[in-house]
Amino acid sequence: MTVSSTKNSLLETVKKQYMFKLRLYINLFISLIVVQVIAILFSSGGVGSHGTSTGNINFFEKTFSSDIIIVFSLMWAFFAAVLLTTRDYRDMDFVFIGNRVSSNISNMVFLATASLVAGFTAVLGGVLPRVILYYSLGPHHILSDNYFLSLGDLSLAVLATFLYLILICALGYFCGMLVQLSKAFVVIIPALFFGTLITASAREEAHLVDYVFNFFVEESSLSLFLVKVIFTAAVLFGSSLLMSNRLEVRK
Amino acid sequence: MIGFQIVNILIILIFIGLFILFIKHAGQYIQTRVRLSWLLGAYLAVLIISFLLLNIIPQEEILARDRVGEEELEIAARAERDFYSALEEGWLDQLEGVYKLGSWDFELEEEEEWLLIRNGDETHLPFTVIIDREGDPGRIQAHYYVTRTIFRQVDVTPELEPPHVSFEGNRLIVEESEWQEFEVASFQREFVVRQFSPGKPGVQEQVQPGERVTSVEGARIHSTTGDVSVFGEQALYLKVPEDIQVGHSGFPGQVRFMEDLPR
Amino acid sequence: MKVIECRVLTKRFGRTKALNNLSFDIVENTITGLVGRNGAGKTTLLKIMAGYLQKTEGEIKAWGEDPFNNLQFSANMIFIDDNMPMPQTLSLMEILDWGSKFYNNWDMDIARGLLDYFSLAPGQFHQYLSRGLKSTFNVILGIAARCPLTLLDEPTTGMDAAVRKDFYRALLKDYLQHPRTIIVSSHLLNEIQDILEEVLLIREGAKCLHMSISDLKEYGIGLLGRREVLEKIVEGEEILHREELGEGTCYYVVRNTLKDQKIKEAKLAGVEIKAVTAEDLCVYLTAGKKGGIDSVFNEK
Numbered sequence: 001m002t003v004s005s006t007k008n009s010l011l012e013t014v015k016k017q018y019m020f021k022l023r024l025y026i027n028l029f030i031s032l033i034v035v036q037v038i039a040i041l042f043s044s045g046g047v048g049s050h051g052t053s054t055g056n057i058n059f060f061e062k063t064f065s066s067d068i069i070i071v072f073s074l075m076w077a078f079f080a081a082v083l084l085t086t087r088d089y090r091d092m093d094f095v096f097i098g099n100r101v102s103s104n105i106s107n108m109v110f111l112a113t114a115s116l117v118a119g120f121t122a123v124l125g126g127v128l129p130r131v132i133l134y135y136s137l138g139p140h141h142i143l144s145d146n147y148f149l150s151l152g153d154l155s156l157a158v159l160a161t162f163l164y165l166i167l168i169c170a171l172g173y174f175c176g177m178l179v180q181l182s183k184a185f186v187v188i189i190p191a192l193f194f195g196t197l198i199t200a201s202a203r204e205e206a207h208l209v210d211y212v213f214n215f216f217v218e219e220s221s222l223s224l225f226l227v228k229v230i231f232t233a234a235v236l237f238g239s240s241l242l243m244s245n246r247l248e249v250r251k
Numbered sequence: 252m253i254g255f256q257i258v259n260i261l262i263i264l265i266f267i268g269l270f271i272l273f274i275k276h277a278g279q280y281i282q283t284r285v286r287l288s289w290l291l292g293a294y295l296a297v298l299i300i301s302f303l304l305l306n307i308i309p310q311e312e313i314l315a316r317d318r319v320g321e322e323e324l325e326i327a328a329r330a331e332r333d334f335y336s337a338l339e340e341g342w343l344d345q346l347e348g349v350y351k352l353g354s355w356d357f358e359l360e361e362e363e364e365w366l367l368i369r370n371g372d373e374t375h376l377p378f379t380v381i382i383d384r385e386g387d388p389g390r391i392q393a394h395y396y397v398t399r400t401i402f403r404q405v406d407v408t409p410e411l412e413p414p415h416v417s418f419e420g421n422r423l424i425v426e427e428s429e430w431q432e433f434e435v436a437s438f439q440r441e442f443v444v445r446q447f448s449p450g451k452p453g454v455q456e457q458v459q460p461g462e463r464v465t466s467v468e469g470a471r472i473h474s475t476t477g478d479v480s481v482f483g484e485q486a487l488y489l490k491v492p493e494d495i496q497v498g499h500s501g502f503p504g505q506v507r508f509m510e511d512l513p514r
Numbered sequence: 515m516k517v518i519e520c521r522v523l524t525k526r527f528g529r530t531k532a533l534n535n536l537s538f539d540i541v542e543n544t545i546t547g548l549v550g551r552n553g554a555g556k557t558t559l560l561k562i563m564a565g566y567l568q569k570t571e572g573e574i575k576a577w578g579e580d581p582f583n584n585l586q587f588s589a590n591m592i593f594i595d596d597n598m599p600m601p602q603t604l605s606l607m608e609i610l611d612w613g614s615k616f617y618n619n620w621d622m623d624i625a626r627g628l629l630d631y632f633s634l635a636p637g638q639f640h641q642y643l644s645r646g647l648k649s650t651f652n653v654i655l656g657i658a659a660r661c662p663l664t665l666l667d668e669p670t671t672g673m674d675a676a677v678r679k680d681f682y683r684a685l686l687k688d689y690l691q692h693p694r695t696i697i698v699s700s701h702l703l704n705e706i707q708d709i710l711e712e713v714l715l716i717r718e719g720a721k722c723l724h725m726s727i728s729d730l731k732e733y734g735i736g737l738l739g740r741r742e743v744l745e746k747i748v749e750g751e752e753i754l755h756r757e758e759l760g761e762g763t764c765y766y767v768v769r770n771t772l773k774d775q776k777i778k779e780a781k782l783a784g785v786e787i788k789a790v791t792a793e794d795l796c797v798y799l800t801a802g803k804k805g806g807i808d809s810v811f812n813e814k
Contacts, residue, residue, distance in 0.1 A: 013585055020612055024601050026287050033294045046436070052402075054482040056377055057411065057431040059402045065439035075267075091599040094566065096616035099585040123441065124298035131301045131308070133436050139312035140410075143403060146438040147313065149305060153444075160443040222447050245583075287603070 010102055017098055017106035018113075024092065025110065028080050032073070032118055036125050039072035044129040061143075064133070066126020070161055073122040077165045081111055081172030085180050085240070090247075104241045111173065115165035116158075123149075123157040160222070163229045167216065170236035177240040180247060319404045327481045330398040334484040338381060339509060343396065352485075353395040353413030359492065363421050366391070366491060370501025371426035376414065378485040380425070380502055383509045386490030391423065393490075398483035407433060414487065425487065515542045517663060517695045518563060523572035525558055525719075532558040534719040535572070540697065545689060546712040547727075548699040551800050555719040556699040557595070560667045563697070564593040576663065592617070594656035595667035596649050600640040606651060607636035610658065617659045619692075625658035628684060632677065645672035653681055657688050666698045670705070682709050704793040713792070717800045730792045735770045739763070739785035747772075747780050755798035767798055 046062035053059065083089060084107050093103035127149055133142060149157070178185040196208050219225040319327070330348030337346040359366075370376055378395075386392055395413040399406060412428040440448070491497060499506045518540040525533040532555045540546055550556050561567040562574060565581035565588060574581065581587045601609060606629065614620040629636060632650050634643075643651060653669045670678045686709045689696060700706050703713070713730050715722040725733070734754050737744055741764040748766050755767035767790055772780075777787060790798075 010585060013589070016616055020615075023608075023612075024603055026291070026603050029291055030287055033290065037294075047439075052480070052482075054377075054400070056427055056429075057400075057407075057433055059407075059480075060432060060434045061403065061437055062434065063437050063439060065441070067439070067442045070441055070443060079267075088599055092601060094588075094593075095598060095600065096613065097585070097589045099565075099583045099588055101583075102585060121294070121298055124302050126441065127305050128298065128301040130438065131304045134305075134308055134313075137434065137436055139309070141433075141435050142313050143405065143435055143437040144310075144313045146440050148310070149302070154302070156447070157441050157444050160447065161441065164443055217446060220446055225447070 010105075013097055013099075013102040014105045014109070016096075017093060017102055018109050020096070021106055021110045022113065025084075025114075028083070028114065029117065031080075032076055032114070032121070035072050035076045036069055036118075036121055039069040040125045040128060043068045043126070044132065064126075064129060066123065069122045069125040070164070073118045073161070074164060074168045077111075077115060077118060077168045078172035078175075080114065081169040082176035082179075084111070085173060085176030085244075087180075090180075100244050100247075101241070104237075104244055107173070108237050111169040112166060115162050115169055119158045119162035119165050122161050123154060156222075160225075163226060164216075166233050167229050170233035170240075174236040174240050177243045181243055319401050319406050323399075323406075324401060324404070324481060327399040327401050327483070331481060331484050334396075334398050334486070335379070338396065338486055338488065339507070348399050350397050350399065350408055351394055352397055352411060353393075353416070355391075355393040355416045355418075357391045357393075357418040357423070359389050359391060359495075360421065363495065365496035365498065366421055366423060368423045368425065368489070368497065368499040368502070368506065371415070371417075371424040372501075374427060376425065376427055376502065376505065378414070378487055378505075380487045380489060380499070380506045381509065382489045382491060382497055382506065384491055384493045384495075385509075386492050388492045388494075391418065391489065391491050393423075394488045395485065396488055397485040399481065400483040401481040402433070403435065403437070403480055405435065408483065411483075411485075416487070423489075516540065517542050517577060519573070519575045521573040523559075523562070523574050524570050525555075525562060525567065526570045532719055533562070536716070536719070536721050537572075538714060538721060538724050540695060540712075540714075542695055543693040544711045545686075545696045545698065545709055546714055547703065547706050547710040548697055548714050548716070549701065549703050549796055550699075550716040550722075551701060554716050554800065556701075556716065557667055558719075559716065560593065560595075560665050560697065560699055563663075564591060564665050566593070589618075590661055591663040591665065592656055592659040592661040593665045593667070594652045594669055596645070596652065596669075596671040598652060600648075600652075602639065602641050605637045605639055606634055609640065609655070610636075613655055613659060617661065619660035621658050621660055621692075624688065625654055628654045628657065631680075646674060646677065649673050650677060650681070653685075657685060660688075660692055660694065662694050664694060664696045666696065668699055668701075670700070678705065682706065685709060702793075703796045704791070707792055713796075715796055715799060722799050727792065730795065732770055733792075734767045734790040734795045734798070735772060736788035736790045737766045737768065737780060737785050738788060739780070739783065743780075743783045743785060747776060747783075747785065754795070755801070767795070 043064065043066060047065050047067065048063040049061060051058055051060040090103065093106070098106075130142075130147060175185070175189055178189065193209065200208075200210070216225065216228060219228060326348045330346055333346055334343075334349065337343045337349075343349055368380060368382075393416050395416075397408065397411060399408045400411060401407070410431070410433060412431065414428050415424075415426040417424050417426075439445075497508075516539045518538075520536055520538050523533055523536040524531065536559065548556050548559065558567065562569055563576065563581060565576075565584050568582050576584075576587050577590070579587060581591070604612070610622070610625045610629070613625070614622050629651075632647075632654070634647060634651055634654075640648065640651065649669060649672050653666065656664055656666055656669065670681060673681065682705075685696070685698075689709075697714075698706055698710075707713075707727055710727045712724070713727055714724045723730075723733075737747065738759075741758075741762050744764050744766050748768055751772065752769040753766060754769065755765075757765040759765055781787065
């Protein structure tokens with residue numbers, strides 16, 4: 001037996017590790033389902049309502065949206081990404097063949113896949129209450145605006161959600177890697193985040209979190225948004241990869 | 252302010268903590284692989300089926316597939332404005348947008364000299380009673396007219412119910428129909444998509460209230476969050492024989508006699 | 515052909531030196547025992563060889579390349595220890611299935627056979643196994659992977675005596691059929707010496723000796739007798755161990771380089787000549803202090 005007998009390219013290893021992770025991290029998908037089901041329950045009661053009455057009729061309007069489901073999915077994505085950077089999950093990559101580059105790349109591909117699945121289910125999760133309302137409330141009580149979701153609408157919504165999820169995954173992965181470098185970041189990151197929030201809102205002025213937030217949320221062109229997200233995710237994932245090079249492979 | 256912020260953040264932190272714990276341990280206690288993937292598959296299946304259902308349900312029945320347009324709104328508003336004058340001046344049949352929701356025809360007992368119109372409920376009735384003494388002898392005819400009620404640009408007139416009218420001896424008893432709840436469900440696009448389609452109706456809710464009301468002078472058009480509502484007028488129109496005495500109880504200021512009106 | 519070449523290798527964790535100027539070669543297709551006391555640096559050395567840990571100084575090469583974070587090397591190596599992370603969502607059989615997907619030389623028949631022999635249910639989950647069974651499963655992974663370089667760090671932790679014997683036998687059989695380079699670490703030499711060809715003994719991060727097991731068995735010789743007599747005999751010899759037995763009796767272990775004449779003299783003077791087992795020798799060589807545990811009590 002010599003080295004040459006087993007040649008493994010990076011691509012091949014990444015592919016194997018990725019397939020392995022899809023199977024291995026099935027618990028993450030289960031947690032996604034639970035998180036989304038909770039969000040669907042929350043949003044099935046409607047997110048807003050207002051009423052007017054005239055004569056002996058009370059007009060009552062309930063507003064429904066799947067925003068909660070998407071927000072919950074985004075939170076899930078953040079913590080799932082952080083989780084992948086923790087010791088237990090990183091070490092798992094070296095039970096079998098792999099090095100850090102392959103491990104990081106397969107993590108990113110996995111997170112992208114998870115984001116796609118989460119984006120798809122988050123958007124469709126908003127459809128379920130609509131169908132239930134059709135039968136529980138009756139078709140005569142449904143305002144058609146935004147009620148229907150064509151394949152085109154669906155694809156746009158999934159794409160937009162997917163991009164946000166990727167962004168959050170990249171952020172989570174980056175934060176997780178910082179924490180792996182030094183545990184001090186466990187305190188520093190939330191302190192910075194909430195600190196700027198509190199001080200700025202006390203002074204009632206725009207703050208860094210606002211600027212970063214608006215950079216994405218106020219982008220009305222999909223293609224520009226795509227470029228922004230891909231660029232930011234690439235920077236975050238890239239620096240995570242570089243940071244992981246300062247870690248030992250496995251302890 | 253800051254105290255409130257801190258409480259908020261604490262709640263968020265606790266929530267996040269639970270979240271992390273949950274994600275970390277989810278699936279750990281679930282044993283077999285079969286169950287896990289079945290759960291995944293079942294969830295996906297439910298979601299996909301609900302999407303398919305949404306696209307095959309009979310769409311015609313959905314409320315306001317075609318919402319009331321600007322023109323119709325103006326007609327409704329004009330009808331609301333002119334309803335009473337048309338009714339009292341006798342040109343109701345020329346007014347567009349008036350609906351008759353109920354008609355009653357009662358035979359009067361012979362040589363009855365008086366008629367009492369009584370409110371059968373304890374409550375204030377939300378319509379006016381107009382009495383016209385030019386009816387046929389020996390009968391009382393009642394008509395319940397409404398103008399269109401449009402809520403959030405949806406014509407809900409067909410949903411309105413007329414009052415209960417009954418005749419006992421020489422009493423005409425008017426009772427309000429049951430209190431009606433009219434619930435509608437409206438839907439927002441996902442916030443992640445809203446940012447890419449500003450200006451689309453119903454997508455962004457920043458239309459100035461009252462902006463489009465001006466076209467019909469004197470009409471009451473309610474505009475909430477970009478959708479326009481017109482709440483119609485309603486009246487019970489009674490035709491009684493000329494020679495009968497009419498009294499009423501329970502309608503403070505709500506009964507009008509045609510002959511009293513200035514012509 | 516040399517599989518691993520190690521030159522003045524040093525590894526520091528903060529201020530402590532875990533490995534200190536270690537130099538040795540491991541030749542292809544041998545079973546080497548890495549022996550040393552607790553904390554001698556066995557695990558650190560194995561993890562550096564596995565490419566998990568970065569060396570601090572010196573040089574380590576596996577097949578001529580630095581093993582650290584090396585994908586090519588990783589495909590030819592498997593590292594087994596008792597706290598290796600194992601998937602919690604996969605059953606034992608699934609883990610083996612994935613092993614076969616990752617490792618080109620994987621032998622599924624052996625894996626299944628061993629799983630069956632050690633009564634491990636294929637549908638079981640690793641985290642619910644007992645400590646001994648976990649170790650058993652891990653070594654099955656190590657054997658079935660048939661990697662050109664197989665590193666086993668204290669593989670028998672928690673196993674009972676019968677399983678240990680079976681495991682070493684299985685390892686040896688598989689090695690004979692499919693020769694490869696195996697390094698087994700243990701603090702108990704006698705447990706593994708039957709299967710070893712080479713022994714690498716380390717002490718406090720430094721190499722103590724590296725030789726074949728047969729050489730090690732004849733490395734030292736024990737002398738038991740009156741102190742005054744022995745002191746004269748061992749003069750000029752390399753003393754490996756000295757023990758006071760009381761009443762003027764003494765036990766010396768020296769390098770087995772005594773001349774025949776000296777041995778004859780010693781026998782005449784009533785000195786008992788004893789063979790020293792490899793196990794005992796390792797204990798003497800890696801003893802922390804001269805005099806061993808007794809010295810703690812004698813100094814009182």
